Amino acid sequence: MSARIALTLPDPERDHISGSVDGSIRLLEYGDYECPSCGMAQPIVKEIQRQLGGDLLFAFRHFPLTKIHPHSEHAAEAAEAAGTQGIFWDMHDLLFENQGALEDEDLTAYAAELGLDKTRLIREVTSSLYAARIREDFKSGIRGGVNGTPTFFINGERYDGALDLRHLLNSLAFHST
Numbered sequence: 001m002s003a004r005i006a007l008t009l010p011d012p013e014r015d016h017i018s019g020s021v022d023g024s025i026r027l028l029e030y031g032d033y034e035c036p037s038c039g040m041a042q043p044i045v046k047e048i049q050r051q052l053g054g055d056l057l058f059a060f061r062h063f064p065l066t067k068i069h070p071h072s073e074h075a076a077e078a079a080e081a082a083g084t085q086g087i088f089w090d091m092h093d094l095l096f097e098n099q100g101a102l103e104d105e106d107l108t109a110y111a112a113e114l115g116l117d118k119t120r121l122i123r124e125v126t127s128s129l130y131a132a133r134i135r136e137d138f139k140s141g142i143r144g145g146v147n148g149t150p151t152f153f154i155n156g157e158r159y160d161g162a163l164d165l166r167h168l169l170n171s172l173a174f175h176s177t
Contacts, residue, residue, distance in 0.1 A: 008144045008153040010059030016079075016088045019049060023057040025176045028153040030061050030141040033076060033095040034069035034102055037163070038150045042096040044165050048172065055176065060092060061137040063149050071102035073134065078107040080130035081121040082114065090114050 010028045012021045029045065031038040049058055062079075064072035075095050082091030094110050095102065107125060111118035124130065141151065145158060152159040152168070154175045161167045 008156045008158065010057055012057070015059040015061060016083060016092070017057055017059045018089060019052075019057045020054040021057055023052075023055050025052060025055055025172050026057045026059070026153075026155050027172065028059045028061065030063040030137070030144075030146045030149060030151045032063055032065050032069055032072045032149040033079070033092075034072040034099055035065065035149045036099070039096050039099045041150045041163050042093075044163065044168060047165055048169060051169065052172065056172075061141060062134045063138055063141045063146055063151070064134065065149060073131075074104060074107060074125050075102045076134045077125040077128065077130050078110070078121060080133055081124040082111070082116055084124075085116050085121070087114055087116070091116075 008028060010017055010026050015028075027045075027048070029038075029041075031041075045058065049056060062076040064076050066073050079088055079091045079095060082088055091110065091114060094114065098106065098110070104122060104126065108118045108122045111121040144153070150163070154172055157175065159168065159171055161171055
């Protein structure tokens with residue numbers, strides 16, 4: 001993995017992206033699967049994706065706050081493991097839908113629910129196979145000024161407004177011009 005990732009812009013070559021690489025709006029989130037605020041932001045991001053369609057490229061980077069969210073690291077590992085089996089976004093969504101149940105046995109159940117090789121997934125999670133990738137995301141966030149979750153960047157600029165649909169959509173529209 002490249003140590004020189006763009007700090008505040010999604011990198012389609014490296015990041016988990018959803019949407020069009022040709023989109024005029026690039027939304028990057030640094031998030032934590034156990035963070036209640038990230039969980040509340042998740043449906044807002046989904047609605048933005050629905051409304052903006054091909055105009056939006058969305059990327060997610062891991063920023064597990066392990067001191068206050070003890071299951072966040074393994075949840076991020078599970079998302080990465082699912083990604084190697086081709087379904088990062090399905091696991092991503094499932095983890096946010098089940099923030100209160102992120103123990104290893106829960107992660108195994110989610111893997112089974114998604115049709116993944118659950119033995120492989122839990123082995124990769126418990127061996128910290130993706131720790132370097134997660135640490136790289138985290139460090140890029142620190143270098144970009146992230147100090148909590150969720151933190152969003154719109155076309156490379158940090159968004160510090162209200163985390164509601166109206167304000168975020170207005171900011172996205174402003175940055176697309």
